[in-house]
Amino acid sequence: MKDLDSAGLDCLAALADERSFERAAQRLSITQSAISQRLRSLEAQVGQLLVVRSRPLRLTEPGKVLLRFARQLQALRTDVARELGAQVAPNERIAIAINADSLATWVLPALDPVVQAGLREGYGLELVVDDQDFTHDWLRQGEVLGCVSTVSQALRGCLVRPLGVMRYVAVASPEFLQRQLPEGLNEANFASTPFLVFNRKDDSQVQWVAKAFQVQSPRLQERYVPSSEAYVRAVCMGWGVGVAPELQVRPLLQSGALVALRPELSVDVTLYWHQWKLVSDLAPAPARVALLDQIGQALARGARAALK
CATH class of the missing domain: 1.10.10.10 (Winged helix-like DNA-binding domain superfamily/Winged helix DNA-binding domain)
Structure with missing residues (x-):
């Protein structure tokens, strides 16, 4: 062929x-x-x-x-056009998959230089959002050229680099604790306590409860709020206990709008950046850093500044 x-x-x-x-x-x-x-x-x-x-x-x-x-060919075509100072083809864009909590916290500032350059040079960046355990499927199926994922093993033909650890903590509003949990969250009441969950792929609440009370596969009263920003807002409004990125709720903990439950306990999620290896014999030497590599470098810098 x-x-x-x-x-x-x-x-x-x-x-x-x-x-x-x-x-x-x-x-x-x-x-x-x-x-x-x-x-x-x-x-x-x-x-x-x-x-x-x-x-x-x-x-x-x-x-x-x-x-x-096709995705790799489009990315190479964009790199060659940029290197030659030519117009990037209309609608040309690089798609990557990001987990919602990273998108809500550290990813946008990290990618801003790449996006601003794209506005000048004519290419676009498309962000696909999914749970961090499932973004890797988008890469495997060819839907995206890179992803932020919890998977550590690289696909054949891909590069992988560690980004850092997102720390998830259990939080609730002071009003909710006073009304629903005056004696605190414990072994006797966790099963009857509402827990907010991002979606049906999200198991961070189950992981936190399992660690906190040494139980396997705890069953919780789950209330779904499928937006990272709305999720934290719902916790602040007293809808239930949330397990959210410490990076996201840190200002709310400092202001007293939220209270950490068992602050010494966390669910730590290690994140990795995966991307396809793109090699072009067309790009002049010395060629500038390929766009996909720039995206990976920008995410690595942003992760180092924001994550553990």
Whole structure:
């Protein structure tokens, strides 16, 4: 297999992002007929079905393999255009997956220099949000070129570097403690106490209770608040006990708006940055640092400043 059609690969990437032929066509400023024709040509070239034409559409396993290649090709194309001082193609963007708590705390300041450079040079940065235990799946499936994850093992063809440790602590509002837990949280009442949970992938509350009271797989009264910022606000409003990043709630603990439960106890989550290895024979030497490498370096600097 050689000389894969780059226009067809761009169509595949647009379909993966937009999940419909209509929106993919709008994104690439071509007709739906052109999208279909280029996709059929690419499928004929590789001899396999790449997209299941459902609502929403989804990629087949061969489609995910080609999607990884399409993402890497787009990133290389962006790097070469930047190196040559040429205009970056419209809608060109680098997608990375970030966990919500990192996004709510240290990631935006870390990435700001990269984003500001992108505004000047014409490329974009797309942030995909998922639980830190699941961002790695986005990388494996070719949806993103890099991710912040709890997984320490690199995929084949990827680089990994440790970022640091996010420390999670149990907190509640003074009013909630006075009303619901006048004797404090203990072995007798934790099962009847409302705990706020980010989503059904989030198990930090279970981990904290298991450590605090030496119980396996504790069952909790869970109340879901699927936003990092709203989660902390709900804890402040007295909706229940939360297990949140110490970095995020530190000012609220200092002001007395929140109280730490068992402050000596925490759930420590080690984070890693993963990215695909991108090597181009086209970039002039000495080439500037590749964009994906710049993103990884920026996250590493931000993590060193913010995390343990």
